[in-house]
Amino acid sequence: MRVQSGAEKLLGRIPAESVVIDLGCGNGNAAAWLAEHGHRGDYLGIDASPGLLDIACRASYPFFAEFRQADFLSPGWDSPLADGSCEFLLAFAVLHHLPGEAARKEFAAACRRLVRPGGCVFLSSWQFLRSEKLRRRRVSWSDIGLRDSDVDEGDYLVDWRREGQGLRYVHVIGDEERKSLAGQAGFFEMEFFRSDGEGGILSDYAVWAPAVGR
Numbered sequence: 559m560r561v562q563s564g565a566e567k568l569l570g571r572i573p574a575e576s577v578v579i580d581l582g583c584g585n586g587n588a589a590a591w592l593a594e595h596g597h598r599g600d601y602l603g604i605d606a607s608p609g610l611l612d613i614a615c616r617a618s619y620p621f622f623a624e625f626r627q628a629d630f631l632s633p634g635w636d637s638p639l640a641d642g643s644c645e646f647l648l649a650f651a652v653l654h655h656l657p658g659e660a661a662r663k664e665f666a667a668a669c670r671r672l673v674r675p676g677g678c679v680f681l682s683s684w685q686f687l688r689s690e691k692l693r694r695r696r697v698s699w700s701d702i703g704l705r706d707s708d709v710d711e712g713d714y715l716v717d718w719r720r721e722g723q724g725l726r727y728v729h730v731i732g733d734e735e736r737k738s739l740a741g742q743a744g745f746f747e748m749e750f751f752r753s754d755g756e757g758g759i760l761s762d763y764a765v766w767a768p769a770v771g772r
Contacts, residue, residue: 567763572646577599578592578597579639581630582630582649583614584607590619598621599645601621602643604628630665635668642677646679646680647669647680648680649665649669649682653683653729654684654730666742666745678765679745679765682761683761685759685761686716695717696717702725710729712729712730712735714728714729731762736764740764744768748765750763750764
């Protein structure tokens, strides 16, 4: 199973017996990759799209795999899950699609609650502004009846040319904001690197670990 190169770098570090929660799991690409590489621990994938989850559920896995639907913008989406539910939590390409600073903070706090002491979070955020080609896909907020003053700095509307036409909200997360999210949620950032796409720089990857005493 093909995944983004940055994601593959991190997935390869997960011990085979570890419990994994995959937030924004989509059609189960990460689960399929883990299956192909000898993973045996329990896996839970959560996504908002019923269609993508249906694809993920139709695959077979050599470990216990469960998939659930949840909207990360809905209060209490994580409440059915116990504290410390996993050792490794994946949040690839999720944060930049959550509108509003409060929503991103709440998501990071939920991640902290779900990760056990000694575990960590692997996350990525899209940095489309580093590509001249992708920058041309920006759409004016006026196209959907909004003004620049109605949105936050770093918010963009992008022509989403995948399986037809559409628009997608993207928030470009800088280093300062990412580290602030980590710290406020009770994490410290162990590692950061860039990967994927044109020039290998179109996604930022980070590894967050629970801070001692938090």
